[in-house]
Amino acid sequence: xxxxxxxGERAIDNAHALLADRRRGDRDVxxxxxxxxxxxxxxxxxxxxxxxxxxDRELAALAIKQARGDMIEAxxxxxxxxxxxxxxxxxxxINTGAMDIRRRISATFKDLPGGQVLGPTFDYTHRLLDHTLxxxxxxxPAATAPADQATFRSVADLLAGSGLIEGQAEASGEVxxxxxxxxxxxxxxxxxxxxxxxxxxxxxxxLAYSTQRGFGRNHPxxxxxxxxxxxxxxxxxxxxxxxxxxxxxxxxxxxxxxxxGSATQAPRFTRGYGIxxxxxxxxxxxMALVDRALRAKELGEETGSPAQDEEFVxxxxxxxxxxxFVEHLKLPHYVDFQAELGLLRKLQAEFFERQAQSGTxxxxxxxxxxx
Amino acid sequence: MTAPVYNFAYLDEQTKRMIRRAILxxxxxxxxxxxxASREMPMPYGWGTGGVQVTAAILGPQDVLKVIxxxxxxxxxxxxxxxxxxxxxxVRTTTATLEATVIQTRHRxxxxxxxxxxxxxxxxxxxxxxxxxxxxxxxTRRMHALSEYGLMHVKLxxxxxxxxxxxxxxxxxxxxxSRYVMxxxxxxxxxxxxxxxxxxxxxxxxxxxxxxxxxxxxxxxTSLDFDDHPFEPYRHDASCELCAATDSxxxxxxxxxxxxxxxxxSDTDYCEHRRALGHGPIAATQKEPADx
Numbered sequence: 001x002x003x004x005x006x007x008g009e010r011a012i013d014n015a016h017a018l019l020a021d022r023r024r025g026d027r028d029v030x031x032x033x034x035x036x037x038x039x040x041x042x043x044x045x046x047x048x049x050x051x052x053x054x055x056d057r058e059l060a061a062l063a064i065k066q067a068r069g070d071m072i073e074a075x076x077x078x079x080x081x082x083x084x085x086x087x088x089x090x091x092x093x094i095n096t097g098a099m100d101i102r103r104r105i106s107a108t109f110k111d112l113p114g115g116q117v118l119g120p121t122f123d124y125t126h127r128l129l130d131h132t133l134x135x136x137x138x139x140x141p142a143a144t145a146p147a148d149q150a151t152f153r154s155v156a157d158l159l160a161g162s163g164l165i166e167g168q169a170e171a172s173g174e175v176x177x178x179x180x181x182x183x184x185x186x187x188x189x190x191x192x193x194x195x196x197x198x199x200x201x202x203x204x205x206x207l208a209y210s211t212q213r214g215f216g217r218n219h220p221x222x223x224x225x226x227x228x229x230x231x232x233x234x235x236x237x238x239x240x241x242x243x244x245x246x247x248x249x250x251x252x253x254x255x256x257x258x259x260x261g262s263a264t265q266a267p268r269f270t271r272g273y274g275i276x277x278x279x280x281x282x283x284x285x286x287m288a289l290v291d292r293a294l295r296a297k298e299l300g301e302e303t304g305s306p307a308q309d310e311e312f313v314x315x316x317x318x319x320x321x322x323x324x325f326v327e328h329l330k331l332p333h334y335v336d337f338q339a340e341l342g343l344l345r346k347l348q349a350e351f352f353e354r355q356a357q358s359g360t361x362x363x364x365x366x367x368x369x370x371x
Numbered sequence: 372m373t374a375p376v377y378n379f380a381y382l383d384e385q386t387k388r389m390i391r392r393a394i395l396x397x398x399x400x401x402x403x404x405x406x407x408a409s410r411e412m413p414m415p416y417g418w419g420t421g422g423v424q425v426t427a428a429i430l431g432p433q434d435v436l437k438v439i440x441x442x443x444x445x446x447x448x449x450x451x452x453x454x455x456x457x458x459x460x461x462v463r464t465t466t467a468t469l470e471a472t473v474i475q476t477r478h479r480x481x482x483x484x485x486x487x488x489x490x491x492x493x494x495x496x497x498x499x500x501x502x503x504x505x506x507x508x509x510x511t512r513r514m515h516a517l518s519e520y521g522l523m524h525v526k527l528x529x530x531x532x533x534x535x536x537x538x539x540x541x542x543x544x545x546x547x548x549s550r551y552v553m554x555x556x557x558x559x560x561x562x563x564x565x566x567x568x569x570x571x572x573x574x575x576x577x578x579x580x581x582x583x584x585x586x587x588x589x590x591x592x593t594s595l596d597f598d599d600h601p602f603e604p605y606r607h608d609a610s611c612e613l614c615a616a617t618d619s620x621x622x623x624x625x626x627x628x629x630x631x632x633x634x635x636x637s638d639t640d641y642c643e644h645r646r647a648l649g650h651g652p653i654a655a656t657q658k659e660p661a662d663x
Contacts, residue, residue, distance in 0.1 A: 008445045008446060008447050009445075076411075080412065082411070083410045083411040084377065179408075182408055183581075185508060185509050320415075320416065324415035324417040325496070331448050333441075335441045336542075342607060347538070350535060
């Protein structure tokens with residue numbers, strides 16, 4: 001016999017206690033420290049900071065630990081904390097040209113001022129499981145050399161000098177903030193880039209890939225990818241000048257894309273731009289491809305592919321929103337379900353009544369439906 | 372790292388002011404979806420973040436809060452949201468509809484008549500009633516601006532042509548004050564008539580979609596229909612087996628693996644209230660057969 005259920009509250013508390021227990025796991029295994037996550041799962045921390053839109057390695061490491069390694073859950077934790085923080089203002093534009101380079105490569109020139117700097121990369125590693133990592137083996141410190149004082153001018157700037165590539169878009173006044181204002185369409189490029197920078201890596205990767213396979217092809221070259229630290233400055237009203245806040249690690253990608261020109265514009269290369277916190281080339285490159293795809297309309301190119309559709313891309317890129325809405329299907333829906341059930345019963349009854357009048361037995365119809 | 376200290380009802384005062392401005396605009400233009408800068412909340416999008424933000428913005432220390440999901444105070448998410456406000460605002464909570472000053476709901480309107488000193492806050496997943504006819508926001512905003520609702524009427528007409536009925540059982544579209552077509556949130560259409568001329572203020576919050584809309588007190592709300600196919604609220608042809616109510620919306624509960632089922636009030640407070648007044652269960656013989 002059914003009785004109205006009470007006790008949801010205790011069930012929830014118990015579920016959370018069980019979660020805490022499972023998160024800790026076997027007590028004979030030492031608990032993982034935030035330092036270990038920060039240093040040894042550094043790229044995971046980078047991703048959580050980037051899509052969580054909060055540059056704080058310690059908090060990101062905590063979020064990863066609390067989320068049991070579920071990256072989207074960790075991103076969500078960081079976002080939910082970030083939104084409670086007071087906002088003092090916007091920093092000065094960062095100058096990635098003055099980046100303290102850890103890695104810098106160009107696919108468009110064999111050599112260029114500053115040279116190709118490989119840095120720490122998975123590229124060219126053979127993906128063979130390394131069993132020496134199963135235990136704490138001694139890793140010799142990497143070789144170092146005196147820092148090169150060369151300035152690493154961006155490849156796009158080098159091309160710009162010869163007029164072969166479009167100029168950098170001019171900064172136009174205040175930059176929008178979609179965490180403070182609802183996004184509306186058409187969105188300016190500032191908001192598009194902000195949305196993509198916070199967007200899900202997997203979603204952007206798939207969209208970028210689709211452009212390469214012909215759904216909005218834009219003939220990209222990896223003009224330059226650079227990773228390193230950049231100083232962040234904030235203009236202090238009281239002091240009357242910009243004060244440095246510290247350095248953050250960034251990965252920037254400048255895609256160089258073919259453009260065949262239009263009636264009013266000469267053929268030239270165009271730009272797609274991607275940037276992410278920490279070291280994340282996949283994300284930055286995908287973002288640059290999608291940024292360029294979203295410019296199709298502005299450049300008078302043929303449109304219609306998913307990656308070129310601003311409303312489609314920007315409305316679905318956020319994994320915290322997406323996971324929330326997909327997973328909300330777990331919540332009870334029995335009121336709506338009952339309403340549908342009632343309607344369905346009525347429609348079915350009418351259907352069978354019509355069939356009965358025309359002389360088809362009910363079983364035969366059910367049989368058809370099952371086949 | 373220090374443990375963060377949160378403001379009354381979680382949101383900071385600036386954010387509350389921003390939400391209140393959106394609410395005021397929504398009340399001034401009944402049924403119009405006001406964009407607002409929805410915040411990331413500590414619960415997932417799609418789990419009531421819009422309703423929670425609206426509630427947080429209107430809640431005062433004297434308020435008495437009731438939270439229901441599917442009509443019940445004890446469903447997991449209702450429990451979770453009630454707990455959230457107990458923790459962050461310390462307000463008194465209740466399960467009694469008549470005691471509450473603010474009622475946050477998902478998918479139901481309480482059975483008991485609401486009064487002028489109450490506010491009903493709905494959680495809304497997709498605020499745009501035209502969304503499944505036209506996926507683009509740019510396009511649907513234009514359609515609302517021009518009151519261009521032909522597409523919706525065509526959809527309802529096609530339902531009738533194909534099925535003999537309007538095949539929408541919940542989130543049944545309404546028109547507010549003869550102007551904006553509005554999604555009443557996924558309440559069963561049984562609840563639609565309660566929206567009209569309601570003494571309580573009704574606020575709708577969609578967090579993920581960043582929209583707030585409202586039905587001011589005593590506003591006429593009509594469910595879309597045709598003269599020859601008038602709107603009909605649906606309810607199971609049964610009475611509650613716990614309190615014998617014949618006027619409440621019913622949940623169907625499967626009681627064993629033989630397909631036997633029973634009907635009980637979806638509004639648990641209404642059912643409990645009736646039982647406290649001495650309304651008893653109906654005789655078991657009146658149960659529907661399992662294969663009905």
